[in-house]
Amino acid sequence: MSDTYLELANSALGKKLFSAMGLPEPVALVREDSQHAHNLSGQVLIEGSLGALFTDSVGSFLQGTSMQISDPLVAEKRHLIYDASGIATAEQSAELYNFFHREVRSLPACGRVIVIGLKPSAADKPEQGAVQRGLHGFIKSLAKEIGRNGSTANLLMVEKGGDAAIEAPIRFLLSAGSAFMNAQILTASTPVAAMEADWQRPLQGKMLVVTGAARGIGLAIAEVLARDGATVIGVDVPQAEKELTEAMERLGGLALPLDITSDGAATILRDFCSAQTSSLHGIIHNAGVTRDKMLARMTDHQWNMLMQVNLGSVQRINAALLDTELLDSGGKIVGVASISGIAGNAGQTNYAFSKSAVIGMVETSAESCAARGITINAVAPGFIETQMTAAIPFFTRQMGRRLSSLGQGGLPIDVAEVIGFFVSPQAAGINGNVVRVCGQSILGA
Template identity: 45%
Template sequence: MPDTYLQLVNSGPTATLAKRLGLPRPAVLRRYTPGAPLVDGPVLVLGRGDDADALARLLSGPAGGMAPGTGTGSGTAETPVLLDGWDLEVHRHPAPDVRYGAVVLVLTAAERPDQLTDPVLAAAGPVKGLRSGGRVVTVSRTATADDAPAVAAARQGVDGLLRSLAKELRGGSTGNGVVLTGDVPVTAPSAVAALRFFLSRRSAFVDGQLLAVDSTAGTLPADWERPLDGRVAVVTGAARGIGAAIARTLARDGAHVVAVDVPAAGEQLTAVANEVRGTALQLDVTAADAGERILEHVRARHGRLDVMVHNAGITRDKLLVNMAPDRWSSVLAVNLESQLRINEALLTSGDFTDEPRIVATASTSGIAGNRGQTNYATSKAGVIGMVRATAPLLVPFGGTANAVAPGFIETEMTARIPALTRQVARRLNSLQQGGLPQDVAEAVAFLASPAAGGIVGRTLRVCGQNLVGQ
């Protein structure tokens, strides 16, 4: 169901009236379309040290430039990798009267809290004048128990800085952070890919999030427009809503897609598969042999499997005191237990070994909880734990497992929520609106890409910086 309020406050006489009355006016988000510019306007890179200089060169470099120390799929940090140059207009110091499309704060060199002061305060003016739909991205290092107290304080301080700044942005602008673990270089494939994702329109509904890059693994694409070229991806729950959007997005990015859903959704499933020029597999994911049947299908039709997207899910909401056993069990069976069985089949098959990717759909309910959803929240929190524990099992093959955690997304399911509750839910995030299935699909496609091999067992929220949870 469309967000009528969003449309009214952004068009015609009702927009003027809303402005006069001081009503909230969420911006219409600029979402990705093929061929769109990476950033709308100049990019300001702030920070001191070699890392800031390296990223400035990356952003401004011509096509075909070479970046040292970007890593390879094998995890080596010294082999130069071809970077398809971004060729952006990059400034290293704020220029008066310039409205920037993005501000990148490189804070990896900070070893005391006071070393954050100059670059952060230098960003204040440019952030105030940020273009509509602009981006602020921090690049920092994770704080650990082994750090000196001052180092840990400075690094952890970036967390609060980024999350608070993201809440201050307006006009559809977002703030997110890339957090490097250990000695991972800023030019590691997954660091580069995460920076590009956060700068682009693909991350329109991702806000206030810090994504850790755990290693130098990963492979940068030859073509950023088709990062999944030649890969084979299975998407469960693909007949409608978020699953259908994931199938379309993976296909747009070059993947061969196998669309999976229950037989009852067969007609819609076939339509989606035909649209993306993929194949359809009618299958109940809770079946004991679901994993084997998926493998049989991909072997016969495509000869390989590279990406497994666990999207199938159901809700059976009730307060726990009114929860019937079948409501509890059915939700865990579909949302979590089926994924564990399918993953086990993939991991023991010997056919899931070429930089494999598992991407699962979690939920903000699994992070912050939600009244009347003890079963659903349990299953989605379980998904977060599952990918964290599964990812290390795939690392020897150049693979990983990660999750996306959607917030309020405009789907058939949320359209059934009572109108007033739905309006409140839409406004409870920094962007003051619900996301679209495409927003979740873009995050899934990023995590499914070969470049994301250094992101290990993480959960990326796609919630517009929902005001509950982290």
């Protein structure tokens, strides 16, 4: 469904009208070109604090892209990368202030700010760890200041051994694929598997499963994975078989009509994958339902049915796949949570429980998955323009769109792009992360 307010705000007449009336003017976000995805462009200024650890390596790998490294003495519009990993004291935090105080006005529309820091546990001293934790508050506040320009600010925290894994997240955060990802913290850890792959077609020759793939966010995920070279096994309920088959034929994938809550569904899915490949690159647990009702009026069926779709099936499918070696040495598991699972929402006790449990799945499984060369991560979408959100009342829909730093709702492709990053081989050092794809929604901020 189109956002008429956003379209009007970006029209010639609308700009004059909105400006005269003092109305918010959200900027139309720049997203990936489906024909030329993952191409980085524009100017980028890279600086670091005294004692920064990653500045040189960032400059080195970005020189191999189509981005232009900006001269700090030249006044021009540019993206900003600041390596704050050397900041160890309250006094030294002034270096962070000085850089952004000087440069934040140079951001272009839909610009990117990336700050690099150390995971507090990776700092040499507790005092430095505490100061590095301060970067969380800084990035979330800065993101709210620059969001009106369509710009985003995100933080990359580096664990011990994670220095080998920083290229993929920095490339992604600079790309148009991260358009609706704002004020998020990614953690880079020691890579758990090989990271070699083509930057333009990172999933070439790979096979991945997407549940709930017939429409909406699931279809967008399948499209992005296919664009990046993957063969997609799309799974959806038998009632959606026609839509699913047509979509998979268009994408060169395989359709598996299956009710994932039915008896033996996890085994059927595992055996179907085993018949296609000896090495499954990943699974995206996208299938989900809502059954909203205030708790006092909610039936046990509304609770139990939702729990089996959103959580029980995910656990059974993971168990079935991990009982084999299909995902070992490079496999990816991605859960689709929700900001409702982070912040809660009235009338969604069942949904919020299930989505919070998906986050728990990531947090409790990351270590054991890493030991087998597997990463597990999750996305938590906010307000995304889908058939489901199109059906909610007008004023509620407008609030969902406007109550974020970017002043608009996201698109299914915004969720899909983050998942595409998570499952890329180059993201082998991104494990145990939960990323909100919400434009920095006020809900749960």
